[in-house]
Amino acid sequence: MPRAVVPVPAAPPVIVNALRKNRSATVGVAIVGALLLFALLGPLLSSHDPYESDFVRGISPDKLPVGPSSTFWLGTDRLFRDELVRLAVGARLSLFIGIAATLIATAIGGAVGIIAGWFEGRLLDAALMRIVDIGLAFPFLLLVMALAAALDRTTPTTILLTLGLTGWLGTARIVRAKTMQLRNLDFVTASRALGQSTPGIMLRHVLPNVAGPLVVVATVSVAQMILAESVLSFLGGGIAPPSPTWGHMLFEGQDYFTAAPWISLAPGLAIMASVLGFNMLGEGLRDALDPRKQ
Amino acid sequence: MRSIRASSERLRAGARALSAALAVAVAGCSNELPAPIPAADPNGSIAYPSLPNRGGMLTTSSFGDIRTLDPANIGDGLVPQILQSMFAGLIDYDVKGRIVPDLADHWTVSEDGTSFRFVLREGVRFHDGEELTADDVKRSVERALHPSSPNPYASYLASISGFAPFAAGKAEHLDGVRVDGRYVVTFKLDAPDAAFLPLLAMPPLRPVCRSGGSRYVDTWHPCGAGPFKLLPGGWDRGRQITVVRHEGYFRLGLPYLDAVRTLFHVNFTSQRFKFTSGEQDILRDFLSPDLLKFQADPRWKPYGEYELDKQVAGLAMNTEMAPFDNIELRRAISSALDRQQLTLIRAANMRPANLPVPPDVEGYDATLKGQTFDLTAALEHMKRAGYAYDPVTRTGGYPTPIPYTTYSQGIDEFMVQVTMQQLARIGIRLDVRIVNYATFLALRGRRKQVAFGPAFWTQDYPEAGSFLEPLFHSRSINDEESNNSAFYSNPRVDELVDRARHELDAARRKKIYGEAQEIICDEAPWAFTHYYRFYAQWQPYVRGYKPHPMATTDPTRVWIDRVAGPVASRAVFSGDVYAKLFGDSPHGAPRRGPR
Numbered sequence: 001m002p003r004a005v006v007p008v009p010a011a012p013p014v015i016v017n018a019l020r021k022n023r024s025a026t027v028g029v030a031i032v033g034a035l036l037l038f039a040l041l042g043p044l045l046s047s048h049d050p051y052e053s054d055f056v057r058g059i060s061p062d063k064l065p066v067g068p069s070s071t072f073w074l075g076t077d078r079l080f081r082d083e084l085v086r087l088a089v090g091a092r093l094s095l096f097i098g099i100a101a102t103l104i105a106t107a108i109g110g111a112v113g114i115i116a117g118w119f120e121g122r123l124l125d126a127a128l129m130r131i132v133d134i135g136l137a138f139p140f141l142l143l144v145m146a147l148a149a150a151l152d153r154t155t156p157t158t159i160l161l162t163l164g165l166t167g168w169l170g171t172a173r174i175v176r177a178k179t180m181q182l183r184n185l186d187f188v189t190a191s192r193a194l195g196q197s198t199p200g201i202m203l204r205h206v207l208p209n210v211a212g213p214l215v216v217v218a219t220v221s222v223a224q225m226i227l228a229e230s231v232l233s234f235l236g237g238g239i240a241p242p243s244p245t246w247g248h249m250l251f252e253g254q255d256y257f258t259a260a261p262w263i264s265l266a267p268g269l270a271i272m273a274s275v276l277g278f279n280m281l282g283e284g285l286r287d288a289l290d291p292r293k294q
Numbered sequence: 295m296r297s298i299r300a301s302s303e304r305l306r307a308g309a310r311a312l313s314a315a316l317a318v319a320v321a322g323c324s325n326e327l328p329a330p331i332p333a334a335d336p337n338g339s340i341a342y343p344s345l346p347n348r349g350g351m352l353t354t355s356s357f358g359d360i361r362t363l364d365p366a367n368i369g370d371g372l373v374p375q376i377l378q379s380m381f382a383g384l385i386d387y388d389v390k391g392r393i394v395p396d397l398a399d400h401w402t403v404s405e406d407g408t409s410f411r412f413v414l415r416e417g418v419r420f421h422d423g424e425e426l427t428a429d430d431v432k433r434s435v436e437r438a439l440h441p442s443s444p445n446p447y448a449s450y451l452a453s454i455s456g457f458a459p460f461a462a463g464k465a466e467h468l469d470g471v472r473v474d475g476r477y478v479v480t481f482k483l484d485a486p487d488a489a490f491l492p493l494l495a496m497p498p499l500r501p502v503c504r505s506g507g508s509r510y511v512d513t514w515h516p517c518g519a520g521p522f523k524l525l526p527g528g529w530d531r532g533r534q535i536t537v538v539r540h541e542g543y544f545r546l547g548l549p550y551l552d553a554v555r556t557l558f559h560v561n562f563t564s565q566r567f568k569f570t571s572g573e574q575d576i577l578r579d580f581l582s583p584d585l586l587k588f589q590a591d592p593r594w595k596p597y598g599e600y601e602l603d604k605q606v607a608g609l610a611m612n613t614e615m616a617p618f619d620n621i622e623l624r625r626a627i628s629s630a631l632d633r634q635q636l637t638l639i640r641a642a643n644m645r646p647a648n649l650p651v652p653p654d655v656e657g658y659d660a661t662l663k664g665q666t667f668d669l670t671a672a673l674e675h676m677k678r679a680g681y682a683y684d685p686v687t688r689t690g691g692y693p694t695p696i697p698y699t700t701y702s703q704g705i706d707e708f709m710v711q712v713t714m715q716q717l718a719r720i721g722i723r724l725d726v727r728i729v730n731y732a733t734f735l736a737l738r739g740r741r742k743q744v745a746f747g748p749a750f751w752t753q754d755y756p757e758a759g760s761f762l763e764p765l766f767h768s769r770s771i772n773d774e775e776s777n778n779s780a781f782y783s784n785p786r787v788d789e790l791v792d793r794a795r796h797e798l799d800a801a802r803r804k805k806i807y808g809e810a811q812e813i814i815c816d817e818a819p820w821a822f823t824h825y826y827r828f829y830a831q832w833q834p835y836v837r838g839y840k841p842h843p844m845a846t847t848d849p850t851r852v853w854i855d856r857v858a859g860p861v862a863s864r865a866v867f868s869g870d871v872y873a874k875l876f877g878d879s880p881h882g883a884p885r886r887g888p889r
Contacts, residue, residue, distance in 0.1 A: 057633050062586055063641040079639065079711055095852055153727055236702035240726045242711040252708070255562075259583030 018288035025284020031277030035270075037096050042088025046073070050089045051242050053080040065260045076261040086244035087266050093239070094246050094274065097160045098226035104164025105225075106171060106218040113175025114202050114210065120180050129176070133168040144228055148237035156239055159232065163225050171217050178210045202233055212289040219282035221277040230271050246271050308739065327591050328570045333835045333855040334642045337753065340550055344441040346838060350854035351536075351553040354847060355560040355568060359532060361388040363524070365497045365515045366438040366445045372556075374497050379537055380421075380501040380847030382544075384412050384431065384479075385491065391602070391654075391756065391843040393495050396473040397426060397519060397544075407447035407486035407798045414477040419542035421523035428479040432471045433508050436460070439468060447498040447754060452699035453487040467648070478664040486796050488602075489804055492656075492755040496844065509566075521549040521850045533558060550838075564754035569831070576847065577831045586644040588831050599829040603645070603652035605827075606761060608820040609713065610749035614781045617744055619697065620681035624818040627666045629672035630720045631713065637824050639708055647822040649811050650761050654827075654843075657758020658799070664815045665822050672720045683721030691721015698724040699747040701734035706748040709823070739775040749779050749820060758807040758843060762791045766814050780819030785814050 001237040046093050048054065058080035063215065065076040102270035116128040135143070147162045148154060182188060183206070191201050226246075232238040233247025246267040253263030304656045329587065358372045365381050368374060386396040392456065395401070400413040418426040441463050449459065470482040483490060503517035516524050535553040543549065560568070562581045568574035580588070588594045611618035612628065618624055625858050633646035648664030651657050673820030674684050683691035700706045707728065713739070714724050724746070737743045747760035753760045764770045768783035789809035797803040815822075828839045835856035842848035 006637060051711075053712055055638060059638065063638060064583055064586065081377060149730075203338070207688075237730070240728050242714060255581045256583050259579075259587070289301060 002155070005106045007142060010126030012056075018108060019284055022284040023287065027282050028277050028279070028281030031273055032281055035091060035095065035274055035277060038088055039091035042091060043085055045088070046082050046085040047071050048072070048079065048082035048085050050085045050244055054082070055080060055222050058082070065256065065263065068262060070220060072155050074144060074266050075260065076251065077263050078256055078260070080279065083249075083262060083266055087246075087270060090244040090246045090249055090267065090272065092241060094226050094271075095228060095230045097142060097156055097163065097245075098222045098274070098278075101160040101163035101167060101225040101229075102221045104160070105167035106214060108209070109171025109217075110175050110210065110214055111242045112168065112172040113164055113177075114179050114206055116172065117176040117179025118183055118198065118202060118206070120176075120183070125176075127174070130211050132172050135166070136197075140166065140224075141231055145235065145237050148232055154239055156243075159224065159229060159239055167221060167225060167228075171214070171221070174213055174217055175210050178213055179206055182206050182209050216286040216289065219278055219285055223278035223282070226271065226278070230267075297825070313805045324796065327587055327594065330593055330597060330834050331572045331856070331865065333837065334857050335809070335855060346550045346851075346853035347840040348550050348853070349552050349856055350856070351555055351664050352551050352576070352638040352849050352852055352854065353574050354559070355557040355565045355574050355579070356566075357559070357561060359417065359558040359580045360535070362512070362536075363529065363843045364436075364510070364512070364514065364643075365502060365512045365518075366443040366497060367512070369444070369872050371405075374560075374844070375555060375846045376535060377497040377520040378520070378676060378842065378848055379850070380516060380520040381497060381502070382498040382520045383497070384414075384494045386843045387495055387756075387842070388703055388846075389840045389842060393491055393631065403584060408483040408489045409483040410490070410596075411474070411639050411715075412479050412481075414479070415544055416477055418519055418544040421517045421540055421542075422503050422505060423542065424504055427499055430501045430504065431479045432468075432473050433504075434506070435470050435471050435499050437502065437506060437508055437510055438498050440509055445498055445510075447493065447496070448490065450493055450754065451499075453483045453485060455484050455489060458472045471565075479540075486798050487582050488795055488798055489755060489759050489786075491756050492757050496755050519544070521545070522551075522554055535541040545850075549850045554849045569833070572833065572856075575833055575836045576830050578846070580642070580644060580829065580831075582640050585829055589642060589829070593832060596714060596830060597834055597836075599841055600842050601754075601828045601830060601846060603656035604654070604756075605750060605825065606647055606650055606652050606822060607748065607750035607824050607826060608647065608822040610738070610747060610820050612742070612745050612779070612781055612819065613783075613819050615745045617692065618678075618745060618780075619869065621817060622675045623681070623692070624821070625816070626672045626675035626679060626719065626720055628720065628815075628818040628821040629668045630722075631665075631718055631821050631823060632667045632716055633823055634667070635716070636709060636712055640705060640713065642829065643826055644824040645827065648815070649827045650814055650822060651758045651807070651811060652753075652761075652797050652825045653755055655753060655758060655761070657762075657794075657804055659804055659808040662808055662815075663810055664811070665818065666887075669719060670735070673813060676720050676722075685719060688721075693721070695723040695725035697727060697743045697745055699727045699734065699737060701731040702728045704731065709748070717874065736775075738779045739772070739777070741773045741776065744779070750826070751777075758811075759791060759795050760803075762787075762807065762810055764812070766810075766819065782814075782817070782819035784813060784817065828835045836878065 005141055009060060019029065043050070044265060054076065058066055058076035065078055065080055067075045069075070072082050072084065074087065077083050077086065101135055118123045119125045143166050144162055147166065148159065149160070151158050188205055191205055222250030229238060229245065230250065233245040234251045236251070238247055239245050249267035250264055250271070253260070253267070256263050302636045302666055312322045318814055325568065325844065341658055356372050358370065360370050360373050360376060362373060363376065364371050366378055371802065382397050384396060384398040385393050385401070388394045397418055399415045401410055404412055414426065414428060414431070414626070420426060438445050439451060439461065441461055448461065454468060454470035456465060459465040460468045472482065474480050479775060496785065499517060506514050521540055521543045523540045524535070525535060528537060534555055534557045536553050539549055539551065539735070559882070562579050565574060565577055565579050566581065566584050569577040588598060594879045604802050611624050613619060633648070637644035637646050648666060649662055650660065653660070660724050673683060673685070681690065681692045700710055710724070717724065738747060740747070751761055751765055764777040766787055768788050770778040771781055771783065787810050790806050794803050794806040794810070797806060832839050835854060837853050837855045839850045
């Protein structure tokens with residue numbers, strides 16, 4: 001029986017060890033972990049309601065939002081609501097949308113990429129890749145904004161669907177290339193000779209072998225999705241208020257940047273940290289899963 | 295070990311750099327305003343201490359733009375301000391809001407209030423040098439009211455005799471405007487109309503040059519008899535407009551300025567920095583925190599002033615749609631709004647509103663109670679509406695979220711979030727839908743489209759009827775583009791508004807309008823939230839400036855008293871046009887003394 005000459009995905013303990021040794025990945029894991037923790041426990045840090053204005057303690061004598069204090073750790077926003085608790089609720093929304101949209105995009109991109117790669121050169125491959133080409137011809141953010149503008153109502157579900165359904169194109173291209181490499185390898189030919197069906201080979205042999213790059217792309221994609229959602233919300237195409245998404249919080253603070261910079265700085269830094277964290281984690285995973293670096 | 299130490303050093307260095315960057319960013323957002331640019335001579339000009347300087351250019355900016363520049367087609371809010379400097383009317387408002395003669399030397403009114411005889415000044419010249427006569431007045435009025443003119447004011451002037459057949463295209467001329475001599479023109483009305491003079495003082499009926507023709511055409515080059523005129527090339531659409539002094543202006547010695555320039559599409563932050571650096575002379579578009587800072591700064595305080603309240607805003611409830619066909623629910627919402635809290639969102643511009651007519655408009659009555667915040671009453675109205683709510687157990691209330699349609703990136707996007715908090719206290723939840731502004735306007739004016747949403751209105755003329763008729767008279771209900779966006783109809787209100795308009799006695803008119811306002815406040819087609827007023831801030835070197843009660847900025851008597859110096863924004867004005875207008879005279883160095 002011919003032996004597969006293909007990079008076999010590393011076993012989980014090996015990946016963990018490789019991640020541990022990779023400084024970028026360590027920082028990425030720490031940032032992402034901290035963000036997840038903040039999203040889960042952040043609302044407990046404050047006794048304030050994220051949706052309720054405090055017209056007594058949250059407003060300064062000159063009728064501006066109050067800055068950071070022991071009552072409001074991150075100050076209040078332009079509607080005199082606690083910035084910290086809104087940031088935490090915003091973390092839940094932003095991370096949920098980023099991760100859920102990435103799952104959708106990865107599932108679609110992975111499936112399309114495997115099918116197109118398997119049927120390389122045939123009509124199905126050509127049709128799928130032309131769709132990808134057309135999609136990639138539009139700048140991602142522009143496409144997402146156009147779709148969001150066309151929606152009658154924007155909710156977390158519609159936003160994550162919009163992002164997920166438009167964010168799979170690059171993934172499909174990468175997975176297709178990887179599948180094209182795999183389909184001519186001996187172990188795949190052997191499986192075919194043994195009578196295994198095409199869907200079976202795709203699921204049992206191709207999918208596990210493209211899983212590594214898929215995970216890396218997905219991790220980086222979370223950062224892109226969070227950024228895209230923030231841009232959408234900043235430009236008014238995101239989730240309707242009063243839901244506190246980071247992008248919308250940034251938008252709400254822009255008029256007050258000289259007088260109350262904390263309103264913009266807090267969500268701005270949160271967006272920056274999450275994008276940085278997921279990108280560093282993705283890079284670390286890429287290195288950890290690269291057999292040449294093991 | 296060494297590498298770990300080195301990397302932690304690098305991390306610490308990175309953290310220090312990030313902290314420093316943040317500190318710089320925060321420090322860059324300094325709260326301090328720059329000092330005002332002083333006048334060259336605080337007491338007057340150097341050569342002639344009591345006389346204004348002649349020359350120089352006044353620069354203003356706006357976030358908005360203009361699409362037309364014709365009195366017969368005022369489509370944008372900024373247009374009247376620019377028309378004010380280019381077109382003079384028979385009468386005008388002075389800075390105290392009184393109607394005064396302008397092109398008319400004087401006028402008389404018949405005892406029954408239906409005939410107005412205007413005697414024109416002799417020797418008034420249009421921008422093209424032609425003399426203004428009574429024929430020009432009649433021609434300009436007919437041009438503005440002809441059905442071919444897209445004049446939004448036309449229907450307000452239906453009281454002029456012969457308007458109906460003329461507006462229907464069945465008559466060649468408007469019988470109610472009669473030329474009684476080279477300099478005498480008489481307006482005849484079918485019935486007394488309290489709004490006639492205020493309307494005549496506004497830009498739509500102002501005389502235009504003979505080149506404007508007797509019918510509206512949108513290719514006409516704007517030409518009137520105002521203090522400033524537009525030269526070819528002076529209007530760079532979408533960017534700026536510069537009007538220059540009309541040397542033949544009928545008020546001798548005026549205007550003082552060589553030119554007035556208005557820049558378009560300048561965002562609020564840019565305007566603020568242009569203004570404080572002296573590139574822009576007057577500032578009206580403020581970010582809320584900036585305005586609070588200017589008002590609190592004693593160096594700037596003497597050079598700022600509120601304009602009149604001309605805008606009312608609120609929440610319109612479509613009386614033809616559920617659940618707002620239930621009057622008790624409307625009353626509950628009206629009572630549940632804490633207007634003091636709502637106006638804190640933009641405290642420097644908003645004042646709590648309890649009536650449909652703003653305080654600075656004739657017909658406002660401070661003795662009326664209007665709509666007020668009363669949570670107990672609101673809960674009682676909810677009970678009567680059939681949606682009793684217990685605020686302790688938080689049970690009951692309206693069973694489903696009420697759709698609320700608003701527009702993106704505007705003040706209501708913030709106000710609705712506080713409104714939601716306040717309505718939640720009486721068991722009402724909102725389902726907010728945000729659309730772009732154009733879609734919002736289209737939906738709001740369409741029958742049975744928007745149940746609940748923001749509404750606002752700015753006066754067309756300074757009289758209560760300018761609010762009550764378009765917003766609450768059943769005549770203003772249309773299937774599309776309905777000004778009455780609550781689709782509110784009450785025969786008694788209709789009758790009162792019509793009666794008030796024909797009542798010439800100001801005290802009696804105010805009483806009739808008051809009765810109409812009480813009914814409207816009680817039946818609550820709108821829950822009034824705030825009056826909006828602009829604040830104007832100018833540099834100390836801008837002399838003689840006073841916000842105009844109707845046109846915002848009237849530069850006729852403004853002069854620049856500034857030490858000569860380069861102005862960076864001069865580049866906006868193309869070199870050719872600049873040379874044509876000013877020769878070699880450098881901008882920013884006005885000539886001293888009168889001519």
